[in-house]
Structures are given as C-alpha cells and as structure tokens.
Amino acid sequence: MSDFAGKNILVLGGSRGIGKAIVQRFAAGGGQVAFTYAGSAEAAAALAAETGSEAIRTDSADRDAVIATVAGRGPLDVLVVNAGVAMIGDPLTFDPDAVDRMIDINVRGPYHAAVEAARHMTGPGRIIVIGSVNGDRMPFAGGAAYALTKSAVQGMVRGLARDFGDRGITVNAIQPGPTDSDMNPADGPMAEAMHGFMAIKRHAHASEVAELTAFVAGPHGAMITGSFQTIDGGFGA
Ligand code: NDP
Secondary structure (H helix, E strand, C coil), X not given: CCCCCCCEEEEEXXXXXXXXXHHHHHHHCCCEEXXXXXXXXXXXXXXHHHHCCEEEECCCCCHHHHHHHXXXXXXXXXXXXXXXXXXXXXXXXXXXXXXXXXXXXXXXXHHHHHHHHHXXXXXXXXXXXXXXXXXXXXXXXXXXXXXXXXXXXXXXXXXXXXXXXXXXXXXXEEEECCECCCCCCCCCCCHHHHHHCCCCCCCECHHHHXXXXXXXXXXXXXXXXXXXXXXXXXXXX
8 A cells, every 4th residue: 555655644643542553554555744742752752663654742722832733743634633631421520620621622723723724735736634423423512522522523624624725725523432441441331322322232343433534534535625524333323
C-alpha cells in the first residue's frame, strides 16, 4: 500500500484506540506521520517505534499548544483530530470543570487545529474530525454533554468546508458508533445495551474506522466535504 506516500500527516490523539489504528493505517500507506498524545507516553513511544512515526506530547485542552503543534508541522496534507474524551453519567453530579475540559478537548481543540492546519495547507488538503454517531442520536440518559460536543463538531465541519472549499481543502467528520477501545471496551458494562440499538450487534474494530478515515483522506475523497461519514453498525438507523 502506498496511497499516502510522501504525504505530511498529523493525527491529534494517536497513542491509543481509534487514533492508534489511524496512525498505523497512514504509516502503512507510506505517509510521513506525526501524532500527539497527552498521558500515554509509553504507548506513544511504542507506536512511534512500530510505525516510524513521530510522537509529540500536546494536550488538546491547551489551545495555544495545539495551534503551535499544528503550525510546527508546516504544510499538512492531512489533519485528523481524533483526541477526545467522554463523560457519561448523571449531569447533576458532574464537576463543571471536567465538563468544560471535555468541551475544550472535543470542540475547541478541533476548531483551532482545523483553522491552523488550513492556514498552512498549500494543496488540496484533508481535515477530518472524529465525531460520533452521538452527534446525531443520544438514545440513553447521561450523554448530554458528550453529545453536545459531537453535535458541535457537525456545525464546525459544515462551516469550515465552505470556508476552505475554494482551495480544494475538504473538511469532514467520521462518526463512529460503539468501537472497541479503552473508552468503550467491547466487553464493557454498557456493551449489551449499546448492541441493542444496533443492526449489526457488535463493536466496530478501530481498524474499520481507520479504513474509512483513510478513504476520506485519500485520492478518492476530493468531492466528499462538509459531510459526516457514519460507521456505527446501524446504531443511528
Ligand atoms: P480512547 O480513550 O481509547 O483513546 C483516546 C485517545 O485520545 C488517546 O490516544 C488519548 O491519548 C487521546 N487524548 C485524550 N485526551 C487527550 C488530550 N487532552 N490531548 C491529547 N490527546 C488526548 O478513545 P477512542 O479511541 O475510543 O476514541 C477516539 C475518538 O473517537 C474520540 O474523539 C471519541 O469521542 C470518538 N468516538 C469513540 C467511540 C467509541 O465507541 N470508542 C464512538 C464514537 C466516537 P493519551 O492516552 O496519550 O492521553
């Protein structure tokens, strides 16, 4: 596979889970890949060694650090903003600071990263944010704040697609449903309830989400923009 040969690619939040699979996919495609992480230094170093990519510590809640990291990579061909956190539970018990930090990571980080990437892109670039089917549908209690962040991604994608379209830059969201990761293990306590909402009753593999991401980022994705590509086993159907 050499579909990303010579491409300058940055994945925000690449040390584990879906982001890790995305890093592996782009590296397998010959891309020159860098990725960020916040807490998982060991996992990040192992992935960098495995894939020949570069790991950069950048907290996605730190706006200026995100902007500096994106700018520091020069003209990107592909930016994927995967870094995200999920708070699911009774909103009456949430620490408001933790909710605001989730909004910083899931919404403000992607927005500032996308704009900074577009500022430096010189060709037909690709900007992809990993949203969630919960941007469309929140079928259980306790997910309001998380769903808020993923719906916000949709508005951002629609608008930025129009802002940058005349430069051939596409802006899209990939919207996974339940996907096996530390955030949402396939054998976790919520799994059975989630499968109940799905037509195909299993968690997705992170590699399946990565493959869709690669399609949107690749040469066949030039006319896909302002869109939400859902990969959820029918969770939202
Ligand atoms: P994981 O918790 O398994 O991995 C999260 C990744 O994001 C890690 O690499 C983590 O790095 C990074 N990250 C988290 N916070 C920060 C931060 N502040 N700064 C930089 N990096 C950060 O999650 P998933 O792989 O499951 O989720 C990835 C994305 O997919 C998220 O946006 C999530 O909302 C979305 N999603 C996931 C679904 C699922 O079922 N798994 C379903 C729908 C959407 P580190 O460990 O180094 O901090």
